[in-house]
Amino acid sequence: xxxxxxxxxxxxxxxxxxxxxxxxxxxxxxxxxxxxxxxxxxxxxxxxxxxxxxxxxxxxxxxxxxxxxxxxxxxxxxxxxxxxxxxxxxxxxxxxxxxxxxxxxxxxxxxxxxxxxxxxxxxxxxxxxxxxxxxxxxxxxxxxxxxxxxxxxxxxxxxxxxxxxxxxxxxxxxxxxxxxxxxxxxxxxxxxxxxxxxxxxxxxxxxxxxxxxxxxxxxxxxxxxxxxxxxxxxxxxxxxxxxxxxxxxxxxxxxxxxxxxxxxxxxxxxxxxxx
Amino acid sequence: xxxxxxxxxxxxxxxxxxxxxxxxxxxxxxxxxxxxxxxxxxxxxxxxxxxxxxxxxxxxxxxxxxxxxxxxxxxxxxxxxxxxxxxxxxxxxxxxxxxxxxxxxxxxxxxxxxxxxxxxxxxxxxxxxxxxxxxxxxxxxxxxxxxxxxxxxxxxxxxxxxxxxxxxxxxxxxxxxxxxxxxxxxxxxxxxxxxxxxxxxxxxxxxxxxxxxxxxxxxxxxxxxxxxxxxxxxxxxxxxxxxxxxxxxxxxxxxxxxxxxxxxxxxxxxxxxxxxxxxxxxxxxxxxxxxxxxxxxxxxxxxxxxxxxxxxxxxxxxxxxxxxxxxxxxxxxxxxxxxxxxxxxxxxxxxxxxxxxxxxxxxxxxxxxxxxxxxxxxxxxxxxxxxxxxxxxxxxxxxxxxxxxxxxxxxxx
Numbered sequence: 001x002x003x004x005x006x007x008x009x010x011x012x013x014x015x016x017x018x019x020x021x022x023x024x025x026x027x028x029x030x031x032x033x034x035x036x037x038x039x040x041x042x043x044x045x046x047x048x049x050x051x052x053x054x055x056x057x058x059x060x061x062x063x064x065x066x067x068x069x070x071x072x073x074x075x076x077x078x079x080x081x082x083x084x085x086x087x088x089x090x091x092x093x094x095x096x097x098x099x100x101x102x103x104x105x106x107x108x109x110x111x112x113x114x115x116x117x118x119x120x121x122x123x124x125x126x127x128x129x130x131x132x133x134x135x136x137x138x139x140x141x142x143x144x145x146x147x148x149x150x151x152x153x154x155x156x157x158x159x160x161x162x163x164x165x166x167x168x169x170x171x172x173x174x175x176x177x178x179x180x181x182x183x184x185x186x187x188x189x190x191x192x193x194x195x196x197x198x199x200x201x202x203x204x205x206x207x208x209x210x211x212x213x214x215x216x217x218x219x220x221x222x223x224x225x226x227x228x229x230x231x232x233x234x235x236x237x238x239x240x241x242x243x244x245x246x247x248x249x250x251x252x253x254x255x256x257x258x259x260x261x262x263x264x265x266x267x268x269x270x271x272x273x274x275x
Numbered sequence: 276x277x278x279x280x281x282x283x284x285x286x287x288x289x290x291x292x293x294x295x296x297x298x299x300x301x302x303x304x305x306x307x308x309x310x311x312x313x314x315x316x317x318x319x320x321x322x323x324x325x326x327x328x329x330x331x332x333x334x335x336x337x338x339x340x341x342x343x344x345x346x347x348x349x350x351x352x353x354x355x356x357x358x359x360x361x362x363x364x365x366x367x368x369x370x371x372x373x374x375x376x377x378x379x380x381x382x383x384x385x386x387x388x389x390x391x392x393x394x395x396x397x398x399x400x401x402x403x404x405x406x407x408x409x410x411x412x413x414x415x416x417x418x419x420x421x422x423x424x425x426x427x428x429x430x431x432x433x434x435x436x437x438x439x440x441x442x443x444x445x446x447x448x449x450x451x452x453x454x455x456x457x458x459x460x461x462x463x464x465x466x467x468x469x470x471x472x473x474x475x476x477x478x479x480x481x482x483x484x485x486x487x488x489x490x491x492x493x494x495x496x497x498x499x500x501x502x503x504x505x506x507x508x509x510x511x512x513x514x515x516x517x518x519x520x521x522x523x524x525x526x527x528x529x530x531x532x533x534x535x536x537x538x539x540x541x542x543x544x545x546x547x548x549x550x551x552x553x554x555x556x557x558x559x560x561x562x563x564x565x566x567x568x569x570x571x572x573x574x575x576x577x578x579x580x581x582x583x584x585x586x587x588x589x590x591x592x593x594x595x596x597x598x599x600x601x602x603x604x605x606x607x608x609x610x611x612x613x614x615x616x617x618x619x620x621x622x623x624x625x626x627x628x629x630x631x632x633x634x635x636x637x638x639x640x641x642x643x644x645x646x647x648x649x650x651x652x653x654x655x656x657x658x659x660x661x662x663x664x665x666x667x668x669x670x671x672x673x674x675x676x677x678x679x680x681x682x683x684x685x686x687x688x
Contacts, residue, residue: 054684078518089511098292106282
């Protein structure tokens with residue numbers, strides 16, 4: 001267990017009758033840069049939300065293990081986590097710095113300390129001139145970079161990134177990948193959720209494949225290719241997930257009334273004259 | 276505890292900064308409430324005067340039906356001319372049942388030709404002069420109604436002249452004949468209520484209702500923006516991932532909504548009181564005479580009501596996935612505040628049953644009414660204070676429960 005920072009123990013998550021995750025077990029060590037790979041609705045976002053304590057597991061649990069070996073539920077140690085959700089979650093009327101400062105203050109980080117760290121990160125991502133601009137006019141790439149700085153400004157041990165290069169141009173995406181690799185070199189644990197297998201292969205030293213809510217594979221890209229006797233990670237992924245896929249779109253179970261109303265107001269009408 | 280307070284303040288100050296940055300919100304929640312009543316009190320009289328002046332410009336067609344043209348009193352000719360009533364004289368039809376019989380001329384008036392008909396028939400009485408008359412007009416036509424008012428005002432002056440003439444011939448004054456029993460002195464002195472009490476009574480007839488309605492309606496937009504709006508924009512997930520406890524986030528948002536709604540209500544009240552004090556005719560309203568106890572009671576009732584309302588609106592809107600969904604729920608829900616607030620205005624305070632002071636919304640409205648009337652009944656205060664506290668605590672608890680919903684991280688975006 002030594003070196004383990006986050007332990008996912010036999011975690012299942014149900015939304016009503018839908019099993020979004022089934023008995024997932026994972027050990028995430030300090031300095032791991034883990035690529036969380038899977039198709040749409042495979043359960044990646046659900047797992048990420050379980051990892052940062054936004055969801056409560058229906059079975060099992062996620063624990064954070066500190067350097068002394070003490071285990072604590074993950075929702076109690078959120079100041080050790082830096083999260084970049086897929087939507088970035090920036091306030092449009094606030095400047096980039098105000099967005100970052102807001103989260104830093106909620107993490108009990110003094111403004112001066114947060115500012116110094118923000119400046120360093122902003123220089124690395126080349127947005128230091130935009131820190132005092134309202135994020136309303138930011139491009140997708142600028143928003144993504146700001147969200148990344150916001151997640152790192154309180155110096156977390158674990159960084160959870162949901163599609164961090166989604167919508168970025170080639171240069172910006174490369175800068176983000178460089179930063180992520182650097183985070184791993186600094187000894188931080190990074191969980192990098194992505195659809196892009198080549199990107200996962202470039203950035204991550206370990207790949208976790210989630211499919212239909214189950215953990216299908218966990219190992220280095222080379223291990224996965226050897227295991228499936230394929231030459232590329234993409235082939236390995238296809239080989240490991242070739243059964244029927246299903247997507248879990250909404251984790252919110254509809255109430256009985258909602259189900260009834262939906263049935264009443266939704267009809268499958270085929271246009272007349274069609275085949 | 277210190278960390279908790281600091282986080283609540285961080286959330287509240289960020290939300291307030293966000294509000295201040297949005298000029299449209301500032302206009303809607305601060306400037307409009309401040310100016311609406313003064314503008315209303317200035318603009319409405321000006322508008323009405325303008326419309327009346329516009330109608331005054333019209334020359335209207337008056338048909339005077341009289342048995343004999345020569346009988347038309349000279350007194351009427353000049354006023355008709357100066358009132359822009361172009362009159363024509365026509366013989367009175369002998370087949371009329373009475374002068375108000377509109378069977379023959381009704382259709383003509385509905386067609387606007389003429390606008391109004393005056394029928395006159397002299398009668399014999401002991402008076403100097405005596406006439407039967409009727410005025411035919413179409414109340415749904417602005418011009419016909421205007422003609423009616425012009426004719427009626429001339430007839431009233433004419434009648435008054437005839438009365439004066441008759442009284443003079445009988446050696447009587449108007450006061451002796453028409454006002455034989457009269458009030459001695461200033462009738463206002465008979466009312467022993469002080470001007471402060473009278474002002475309190477007048478204000479108690481509408482201030483509690485509008486404060487309740489304004490509080491409920493002012494909190495809607497910020498409540499939705501800070502909950503369903505955050506979910507829709509996808510900012511909620513990042514916020515919930517911070518170490519701040521959900522209840523701290525709720526309290527921070529509650530403070531921000533409370534400040535915004537409170538400011539809006541305060542500005543509306545300032546605007547209303549300014550309009551009442553400076554733009555209404557003098558002596559309409561005075562300054563209510565309130566004891567410190569009543570002022571404290573008034574402020575406390577508004578504060579507890581605001582806690583209750585804001586918590587409920589936050590709880591309802593946090594359940595919605597989108598601003599549209601939250602608006603659909605909260606829009607009609609405000610009726611649940613408005614209707615009791617309106618009914619509470621008509622509850623008799625004399626011998627009032629105790630349970631009115633524990634009924635939600637009624638209790639604070641009645642508390643405000645009693646405070647404005649400077650009624651300090653300890654049992655009533657205990658009832659509304661206790662019940663309001665319980666409602667506020669229940670509402671905040673429910674809101675906190677809603678804020679712990681797992682699906683809060685879900686966003687349409």
